[in-house]
Amino acid sequence: MPLRILAINWRDLKNPLAGGAEVHLEENLRRFVKMGHSVTLLTSNFPDGVKEEMVEGVRMVRAGNDYTFNWCVPFMLRKELKKNSYDVVLEDINKVPFYSPLYQKLPTLVIVPHLFADAVFQEINFVLGFYIYLAEKPIPRVYRGRKFCVISESTRQDLTARGIPAEDVRVIYCGTDFSLYSKDPKVAKEKDPLVVYLGRLKKYKSVDHLLAAFAKIAVDFPKARLIIIGEGDDHSRLLVITRKLGIESRVTYTGFVPKEEKVSWLRKAWVVVCPSLKEGWGLTNIEANACGTPVVCADVPGLRDSVSPGKSGLLYPYGQIEDLAAHLREVLSNSSLRQKLEAGALEWAQQFSWDRAAEEMIKLVCEVAGKK
Incomplete structure (x- = not known):
């Protein structure tokens, strides 16, 4: 049965600052569309970005920017859920949690590439770093009873150490686009190191x-x-x-x-x-x-x-x-x-395929949504 999926992520792949978290989410979302599901992604806007467009079957809805998007999410969620009906929410915690369960009651799968903890202070100023550090603290309470999808055993251990029950955390590894990343017999290694x-x-x-x-x-x-x-x-x-x-x-x-x-x-x-x-x-x-x-x-x-x-x-x-x-x-x-x-x-x-990852992920999404 086709699902109506509403995803939330800080950035999308068209954003000039997109990274691995965006690759991971959208490789899966595009495959969900090919499987027959409908997908909308709420994300931040960027210079020359458009507020709404279709990208490879995924409906993109953008608002705010890198610094304001998390404050836009509650309003975007309410507006979107008032306008359209969905079966499940996918919240990607990449940088700052959006705490979507506080604003909507749909079944929710929480996707976590990794949490920063103390490492955040290596990258940004103390004030912003402290904000992100504190924002991660309520995760076990706000997302109590929700299922988590992580991309490594290390992140699973991080979540369980914070109090997330182990049975609520599923590890699904990332994939690789073998049509692009492959060994070519015609391309030799450089002569010099x-x-x-x-x-x-x-x-x-x-x-x-x-x-x-x-x-x-x-x-x-x-x-x-x-x-x-x-x-x-x-x-x-x-x-x-x-x-x-x-x-x-x-x-x-x-x-x-x-x-x-x-x-x-x-x-x-x-x-x-x-x-x-x-x-x-x-x-x-x-x-x-x-x-x-x-x-x-x-x-x-x-x-x-x-x-x-x-x-x-x-x-x-x-x-x-x-x-x-x-x-x-x-x-x-x-x-x-x-x-x-x-x-x-x-x-x-060879064991890391995006098709395999998407098949595992959609099974988990269906499980969370209560659909088969």
């Missing part, structure tokens, strides 16, 4: 750790290059660090690149590095693995769930520059290890 970072340039992403580690191995690998793909408000600080380390001739900042170019870099790289403080999951890890490239990443919640240590990549203790440098040196200098990891990465990535 190539290290790639792919992601937003935010302080909590800890790209400065990668720069410091690369500087330590630069003398041993005089032809090695570091490509940093992505944009963000930490860009200026990272440029200063790059110059201070004396590696500006070896490091390239590409800014935003189209998907096809991103895939090309992932295929040609010898290794992809994810040094972040905390993530809900490592989308980039699996995308790199699907292209036949191993990863080296911090052993932190979310990232560790997306890596099979010794098979698809290597983990190091977060913030330990010497350990990160040692792993890079090991991968770049040992061709037999690199080939083993490349083969293992391809095998590991």
